[in-house]
Amino acid sequence: MNKTSRLLPKLLLMLAAILLPTTAAVAQERDMPGKPIGKASVLGNLILLELDKNALGERNLFDLGQRTLRFTPGSAGYRVESSPLRWDADFGQELSGHEVTLHNFAFPFSGKTWTSFSVGVTGSIRFGEADNPPGFGMGPTPRDQGGVSIGRFDPLSEGAANLVNTVPAICVFFKPRMSGKNYVKELADRVVVTWDVTEPWGNIQDFTWTKTINRFQAVLFKDGSIEMSYQQLAAKDAIIGIYPLVSGTAEKPLATLTGLKNTSVAAHLDLQNLELSVVDGLLLKVTFETAGPVLPEGEPGVSGIGYRVHFAADKPSAESEGPASGEIVWAIHGFAPRNRGTASTSRYFAFGPGVSRRVKTSGRTISIEGILPKPLRGATQLIVSGESSAAGSDQPVARISARPVTLGGMRDPEVHLSSLKPQDGPFSVVYEAFHYYALPNPRDLTCTVLKSLGDKFDFLAYYSDFRVDNQEAGTPSDGPLGAVGGAVTGIGAKQEGLENYCTQGRFQWQYIQPVYAGSNQMQERPPADAPMGTDRDITFYQQQLAEISQDGKIPPYMYAMSQIAHEMGHRWAAFVSAKVGDETIPLGPVHWARGLQAPVAFPYRRPTEASIMGGGVWQDNFDGTYTQLDDDYYVPATGWSYLDLYLMGLIFPREVPDFFILRNLVPAGKDANGHPIFKADRTKVTIHDVIAAEGERSPGVDKSQRQFNTGMVIVVQHGATPSRDLIERTEGIRKQWIEYFSITTGHRASMTANPN
Numbered sequence: 144m145n146k147t148s149r150l151l152p153k154l155l156l157m158l159a160a161i162l163l164p165t166t167a168a169v170a171q172e173r174d175m176p177g178k179p180i181g182k183a184s185v186l187g188n189l190i191l192l193e194l195d196k197n198a199l200g201e202r203n204l205f206d207l208g209q210r211t212l213r214f215t216p217g218s219a220g221y222r223v224e225s226s227p228l229r230w231d232a233d234f235g236q237e238l239s240g241h242e243v244t245l246h247n248f249a250f251p252f253s254g255k256t257w258t259s260f261s262v263g264v265t266g267s268i269r270f271g272e273a274d275n276p277p278g279f280g281m282g283p284t285p286r287d288q289g290g291v292s293i294g295r296f297d298p299l300s301e302g303a304a305n306l307v308n309t310v311p312a313i314c315v316f317f318k319p320r321m322s323g324k325n326y327v328k329e330l331a332d333r334v335v336v337t338w339d340v341t342e343p344w345g346n347i348q349d350f351t352w353t354k355t356i357n358r359f360q361a362v363l364f365k366d367g368s369i370e371m372s373y374q375q376l377a378a379k380d381a382i383i384g385i386y387p388l389v390s391g392t393a394e395k396p397l398a399t400l401t402g403l404k405n406t407s408v409a410a411h412l413d414l415q416n417l418e419l420s421v422v423d424g425l426l427l428k429v430t431f432e433t434a435g436p437v438l439p440e441g442e443p444g445v446s447g448i449g450y451r452v453h454f455a456a457d458k459p460s461a462e463s464e465g466p467a468s469g470e471i472v473w474a475i476h477g478f479a480p481r482n483r484g485t486a487s488t489s490r491y492f493a494f495g496p497g498v499s500r501r502v503k504t505s506g507r508t509i510s511i512e513g514i515l516p517k518p519l520r521g522a523t524q525l526i527v528s529g530e531s532s533a534a535g536s537d538q539p540v541a542r543i544s545a546r547p548v549t550l551g552g553m554r555d556p557e558v559h560l561s562s563l564k565p566q567d568g569p570f571s572v573v574y575e576a577f578h579y580y581a582l583p584n585p586r587d588l589t590c591t592v593l594k595s596l597g598d599k600f601d602f603l604a605y606y607s608d609f610r611v612d613n614q615e616a617g618t619p620s621d622g623p624l625g626a627v628g629g630a631v632t633g634i635g636a637k638q639e640g641l642e643n644y645c646t647q648g649r650f651q652w653q654y655i656q657p658v659y660a661g662s663n664q665m666q667e668r669p670p671a672d673a674p675m676g677t678d679r680d681i682t683f684y685q686q687q688l689a690e691i692s693q694d695g696k697i698p699p700y701m702y703a704m705s706q707i708a709h710e711m712g713h714r715w716a717a718f719v720s721a722k723v724g725d726e727t728i729p730l731g732p733v734h735w736a737r738g739l740q741a742p743v744a745f746p747y748r749r750p751t752e753a754s755i756m757g758g759g760v761w762q763d764n765f766d767g768t769y770t771q772l773d774d775d776y777y778v779p780a781t782g783w784s785y786l787d788l789y790l791m792g793l794i795f796p797r798e799v800p801d802f803f804i805l806r807n808l809v810p811a812g813k814d815a816n817g818h819p820i821f822k823a824d825r826t827k828v829t830i831h832d833v834i835a836a837e838g839e840r841s842p843g844v845d846k847s848q849r850q851f852n853t854g855m856v857i858v859v860q861h862g863a864t865p866s867r868d869l870i871e872r873t874e875g876i877r878k879q880w881i882e883y884f885s886i887t888t889g890h891r892a893s894m895t896a897n898p899n
Contacts, residue, residue: 149443176643177586179790183595183856186865189873190854192591192605196861199580199609203300204379206561206577214369214385216251220569220652221369221385225561230360230372234337235328238262241289243327245334251367253311253387263290265321268361270311282474291317291386296619298612303382303576304497307556308389308426314574315361315371317379318342319614323357332365338590342378345676347664347702347778348615352673352682381610391506394428395421395552402525402543403612409533410435411444414541415450415507417529421552425571429473430510431529437509438477445477445489447534450509453545471516473498475509477534512840520555524548557644579610583858585621585655587845590645592854598647600854601627602711604880606665606873607657607858608866616662620710622652627848634790635718635731651712657858660869664702667875682777691769698748703876704780706885712783713854715790716756721804721832728826730803731757735784737775738805738823743782744794749773754784755887761805764820768811769842771819777868782887786844789830792840792847793891799830850891853880 181194188475203878211229214221241261252270261269268288291312294304299318306312316338341354355377357572362370371383400417413434420428425496429452431437438444473495479488491502491509498513519525528545532538556572589603596660605618616895623640624631625648630638644650658665675682681701688697717731734757741758742751753759773781783791785799805823812820834840842848855877857865875894884894 147336148514151692171359177584177588177590177645179591179594180583180587181591181861183592185596186857186870187874188855188877188896189870189896190592190596191865192588192856192899193857193863194583194858197610198583198587199860201556201576202580202612203361203575204579205373205376205381207373207383208376208809209373210561211372211517211531212383212560214371215565216367217569220571220830221573222565222568223558223560223563223570223633224565225563228372228374229370230374231328231337231362233328234326234745235335235340236326238327238455239327241336241390243336245329245815247329247331248365250334250363250365252313254357254390255311262327263292263317264323264325264338264340264609265290265292265319265836266314266316266338266340266359267291267338268313268315269361273310274473287319293319295319296613296615298582299380299382299578299614300517300576300581300612301496303557303574304517305383305499306386306574307497307510307514307572308499309386309501311388312386313361313363313369313371314382314386316357316359316373316378316381316382316383317374318357318378321357321378324408330440332487334363336363342418345663345669345673345680345682347681348617349663350610350616350659352663352670380577380579382574382576384556384572385570386572386574389423389425389571391422391426394422395420395424397550398527399546400529400543400548402529402541404434405541408434408531411438412448412449412531412533414529414531414543417527417543419527419548423571424554425514425556426471426512427515427553428510430508430511431475431531433531434506434507436507439504440490442489443479444534445491446479446660448477449532449537450475451530451532453528453530454516454519454525454592455526455545456519457616471496471519473511473513475502475511515550515553517557520557523550525550526767542736548738568892570752576611580612582611582613582656586645588856588858589650589653592856593645593650593822596647596854599852601625601649601651601848601851602714602853603650603653603856604707604711604853605654605657605856605858605874606660606869606876608660608863608869609657609860610659611656613656616659616664617706618658618710619655620652620713622657623650624652624714625650628846630791631715631841633834633838634715635720652711654710657856658703658706660872662865664706665872665876666702667699667872668697668701676776679778681778688779691748698879700876700879701748701780702778703746704879705755705777707876707880708780708803708883708887709777712756712787716754716787719786719833720792720836721828722835723826723828723832727836728828729787730804730828735775735786736804738808740802740804741784741786742773743887744785745782745887747780747782747887749779749781750779754782754787755781756785756787761803763825768820768822769825770804770814771821774819780883786830787831788888789833789889790840792844793888793890796830796846798832801827801829803827851884851892851894853877853894853896855880855896 180198183192209228244259249258265287269290320343321340326337328335337360343349344351358374360542362374397419404412416432418430431450451474453470488739493511503510522734527548529543531541551744624638717735720729739758741754742760746752757775762770807824809822811822
């Protein structure tokens with residue numbers, strides 16, 4: 144997801160407030176070539192992919208039901224023990240917000256005493272301000288403003304480490320996206336916080352159609368002791384642990400790797416040294432030293448530049464300037480968000496498993512720190528290399544060659560809580576991540592299929608009987624933007640990295656992860672007893688969809704069509720801008736802006752639909768207000784806008800009606816039918832404005848690809864056979880996808896799903 148021209152839009156995705164699932168949000172800093180990790184064969188109309196042994200690693204599911212954990216503080220950290228459940232059935236008062244104020248005592252934690260703290264409905268307690276306050280932000284503002292948060296697509300196995308040294312926090316059962324009630328009761332010597340919450344339910348991204356029961360409790364004692372109790376948990380994945388801030392007072396040098404001065408490179412990118420050290424026996428600190436001062440945040444030149452350190456436990460090959468396989472990357476990227484005014488908003492952020500998002504600069508140095516990534520824990524020696532890159536490309540402009548570094552003096556804060564005894568420890572920070580299977584490398588999935596069956600697929604969609612470590616049932620998407628007949632230009636995204644997907648040029652786009660057969664979106668229809676949800680849920684539309692259906696039923700696999708159409712639509716959209724007069728206006732940059740007028744040309748099921756890629760259908764009320772007749776969410780499944788079809792090469796520029804974009808949206812009530820009304824500033828846009836910004840789409844309509852083939856892949860673990868549900872549901876999605884594509888392209892293109 145990160146080669147040259149596609150790097151910045153995809154990383155911006157991590158910093159933008161995004162409503163829809165989209166291209167991968169996890170920044171892997173090199174498009175390492177994929178490799179086969181299993182065996183692919185044909186099973187009827189489907190592709191069966193059997194993974195190699197250990198391709199998914201081990202899952203670690205919650206095992207503390209009906210147990211109480213006690214964390215006892217001491218001068219050097221916490222001792223931990225597990226005991227039978229202790230539960231206070233008197234919850235006290237329901238918490239109306241997030242803030243709790245103590246009146247009877249101050250709670251000692253992380254080197255301070257606190258008379259207030261913030262409770263997150265998603266299962267955590269935070270002391271002090273949030274690590275990422277609203278503003279520039281790391282992705283969308285968290286739905287839960289209390290407690291802690293991690294990135295939308297962060298695996299829990301990695302998110303647990305990313306929380307270290309961000310804010311003082313206690314993760315009682317931290318599981319993003321939960322909702323429900325919190326209760327608080329303060330006594331003379333303790334405060335009791337109780338959660339009665341449910342996992343998300345009913346939506347396209349969910350695993351259940353109904354609410355689930357999750358009851359757990361934390362007791363904070365006056366002496367600093369902490370108890371966490373688990374009465375009833377339907378959820379099996381979460382982060383549990385104690386996260387005081389690390390003082391950073393004890394730093395032990397490990398190694399200094401030296402580079403060569405390169406006067407042809409800007410001084411702030413010319414790497415002279417790469418220093419590694421251990422902080423407080425817990426954190427690995429990496430410091431880049433450059434030939435000249437590092438650009439401070441706020442400088443215009445910060446945007447787009449990068450610094451990367453590569454770790455591997457094996458030796459690099461003779462030809463490689465960095466680790467050859469199994470590498471982990473920590474990266475620093477500079478950003479200046481679009482439409483945020485001047486360069487004063489430019490910032491540095493760090494990405495990678497276990498690394499803190501925070502970046503520190505001082506003179507000629509820029510540094511990051513974090514927990515040693517899990518695949519490398521236990522290693523006594525690492526192979527380490529570094530590099531920097533300029534804005535506009537992730538190709539290195541300066542390197543520090545790979546060299547061995549001997550580790551020592553680091554303690555792993557991740558433990559098995561159920562097996563700890565008081566004599567274990569003490570721990571300054573201690574946690575456990577309960578999670579499903581690790582996400583396979585998507586390029587490895589692709590290479591397994593293409594190497595086995597040939598380079599004959601435009602798209603690949605993956606489905607499985609097992610869950611992966613993602614809080615959402617849906618999947619992001621990515622790909623090298625291949626094409627039959629040569630690269631596509633004029634769509635705001637560039638073909639690149641074909642070799643990393645083992646394709647000669649045809650393969651275009653794919654799911655990042657397999658969709659679980661037991662998730663909502665893989666079921667043909669909601670169960671008969673499923674409760675009605677909000678207007679973001681398919682259950683909300685059951686009656687109106689059934690009324691217009693020939694068989695009186697809701698159309699099959701509506702959630703699955705929303706997912707596959709939206710994700711595969713990212714092959715063409717929504718990356719373009721429009722040049723209107725002297726102003727270049729982003730229409731995305733990854734989904735069509737909410738205020739973009741994007742009516743569907745060939746609706747899928749309803750008369751009025753907004754694009755599956757975002758935007759809306761807006762009615763001009765000619766009084767400065769606009770009524771939103773269909774919104775930018777993609778449930779129920781919708782078709783493609785005229786702009787989408789142009790970018791797909793299916794309609795001529797002259798067939799795209801003039802449209803507009805609404806900016807500075809301000810709510811102004813609702814109409815008689817419940818449609819929201821907004822005040823907004825309207826800017827007219829034409830397809831010629833898009834062409835002025837991006838160039839004309841090539842190949843044009845007369846030479847564009849019209850026939851596409853999707854490989855529908857069912858993924859099983861080593862030695863397993865696919866379940867009947869997995870086969871039948873994937874086959875049902877396959878048939879519906881072919882029909883959907885024909886309808887929504889106005890029969891100007893066709894889709895097959897043929898593995899042969």
